[in-house]
Amino acid sequence: MSVRFRNCLIGLLGLIPGPMIVEAAADEKPKNATVSPVPESKEKTAKTARTAKSSSKLPRMLRSDRFWRTKLDPGQYYVTRRKGTEQAFSGMYWNHHEDGIYACIGCGTPLFDSEAKFDSGTGWPSYWQVISRNYLKTHPDLSSGLLRTEVNCRVCDAHLGHVFDDGPRPTGLRYCINSASINFVAREDLKEYIDDWRKAIGLPPLEPEPTAEEKKPETEPSPVEKPVKNESTDAEKNTELRESSANPGR
Numbered sequence: 001m002s003v004r005f006r007n008c009l010i011g012l013l014g015l016i017p018g019p020m021i022v023e024a025a026a027d028e029k030p031k032n033a034t035v036s037p038v039p040e041s042k043e044k045t046a047k048t049a050r051t052a053k054s055s056s057k058l059p060r061m062l063r064s065d066r067f068w069r070t071k072l073d074p075g076q077y078y079v080t081r082r083k084g085t086e087q088a089f090s091g092m093y094w095n096h097h098e099d100g101i102y103a104c105i106g107c108g109t110p111l112f113d114s115e116a117k118f119d120s121g122t123g124w125p126s127y128w129q130v131i132s133r134n135y136l137k138t139h140p141d142l143s144s145g146l147l148r149t150e151v152n153c154r155v156c157d158a159h160l161g162h163v164f165d166d167g168p169r170p171t172g173l174r175y176c177i178n179s180a181s182i183n184f185v186a187r188e189d190l191k192e193y194i195d196d197w198r199k200a201i202g203l204p205p206l207e208p209e210p211t212a213e214e215k216k217p218e219t220e221p222s223p224v225e226k227p228v229k230n231e232s233t234d235a236e237k238n239t240e241l242r243e244s245s246a247n248p249g250r
């Protein structure tokens with residue numbers, strides 16, 4: 001992901017103290033996509049807002065099974081709430097190449113950037129990096145008889161897919177994600193999307209951006225503009241996979 005976009009996304013998100021990772025998602029029908037998080041009743045939204053203590057921490061968005069059955073189509077529900085796996089080469093995004101981000105279908109959390117998407121040949125959208133590790137949680141999965149590492153959305157617990165350690169450089173990771181669990185947002189719609197997303201999951205609005213006079217000179221070092229060295233980050237990521245066998249399939 002370019003430094004320019006990375007900084008842009010960090011600014012828009014207004015959180016994520018740690019290293020940013022990337023990822024993206026695509027949608028053949030971006031205008032009709034469920035970009036903003038699932039609409040909720042005003043009562044529920046207010047409740048979520050009250051539980052959001054700070055912008056540096058993502059709130060959880062936990063809902064009943066009935067809620068998800070109502071908000072998701074059968075395929076999305078099967079994948080995200082029943083840990084299902086869509087057929088290879090059948091999803092909306094395995095062969096999608098537009099520029100943007102891929103967000104959680106349940107809560108709208110931005111998960112992957114298109115710049116970290118690659119053709120894995122598996123028939124599922126694959127990424128070598130996630131936008132922020134803060135947005136995901138992983139745990140061992142023995143459901144298939146093989147030890148794999150399941151990937152879930154940290155905000156709404158949606159099952160997304162699995163992560164393997166046979167991905168390309170620089171991370172060596174392959175996030176193998178079901179198209180039904182994500183939704184594409186075009187790059188030009190990112191700011192509006194982030195605003196909607198923050199509102200829906202109960203994060204406060206972002207502060208207005210500083211004026212040109214208030215901005216620091218570009219020559220001044222900025223932590224987020226330092227070259228991103230992935231060696232240490234990759235090591236951390238691969239540590240997560242030590243328990244996992246390098247199963248190239250799903």
Ligand SMILES: [Zn+2]
Nearest residue numbers: 104107153156
């Ligand atoms: Zn989610």
